[in-house]
Amino acid sequence: MGFFSKLFGGNKPKETCPICGQPMGFFSKTELTDGAICDKCVARVQSLVGNRLIAEMSLEAVKAAIAEEEAVNAKLVQAFSGEYPNLFKAEFAHPISPKATDVGIARAKAMKDCVAVKGTVVSGAFDKGPVTVISGGKKTEAQLVETAPFTDGEDVDSTLSAHLYKGAVGAGKQAWLILSGDSGASGGCIIGAK
Numbered sequence: 001m002g003f004f005s006k007l008f009g010g011n012k013p014k015e016t017c018p019i020c021g022q023p024m025g026f027f028s029k030t031e032l033t034d035g036a037i038c039d040k041c042v043a044r045v046q047s048l049v050g051n052r053l054i055a056e057m058s059l060e061a062v063k064a065a066i067a068e069e070e071a072v073n074a075k076l077v078q079a080f081s082g083e084y085p086n087l088f089k090a091e092f093a094h095p096i097s098p099k100a101t102d103v104g105i106a107r108a109k110a111m112k113d114c115v116a117v118k119g120t121v122v123s124g125a126f127d128k129g130p131v132t133v134i135s136g137g138k139k140t141e142a143q144l145v146e147t148a149p150f151t152d153g154e155d156v157d158s159t160l161s162a163h164l165y166k167g168a169v170g171a172g173k174q175a176w177l178i179l180s181g182d183s184g185a186s187g188g189c190i191i192g193a194k
């Protein structure tokens with residue numbers, strides 16, 4: 001009795017996310033029409049379904065959106081990984097010029113007239129250095145000035161002023177890549193690094 005009550009009586013096992021398998025707490029999940037998924041997966045799915053309300057989607061629909069995304073990513077890797085082991089898929093891009101009072105003088109200088117590109121690291125990892133922007137078959141060499149992890153609901157300006165540079169971002173992570181101004185980066189472009 002003692003043995004089993006220790007096994008089953010104490011802490012209830014936490015509910016796990018049906019997408020990624022991670023345990024999820026009451027405050028770190030979102031209810032779908034027929035189940036719940038963790039906040040990390042919500043952020044991932046939200047970037048795939050635009051303005052659709054995730055709470056109004058079924059688990060099946062969420063899984064389908066992710067499967068579609070993974071098929072697209074696999075194709076990208078197949079097409080480009082020979083040349084670029086590190087690949088990033090951009091969702092959107094917009095110009096930035098952060099103020100020295102927000103990010104410090106050195107970083108403000110480095111990020112002057114840059115473009116912030118939000119997207120997902122499809123393979124490998126991204127850190128400061130030379131990258132290639134691939135858009136509509138055209139390749140442009142650019143400099144990756146800084147990376148920052150993407151946080152849902154936080155814009156790039158507050159992300160950059162709240163965080164010091166944190167180093168490389170790895171595969172599967174949503175991130176901001178800050179590129180030098182002449183990169184030609186826009187939504188839908190692919191960024192590769194050797």
Ligand SMILES: [Zn+2]
Pocket residue numbers: 017018019020021022037038039040041042
């Ligand atoms: Zn999850």
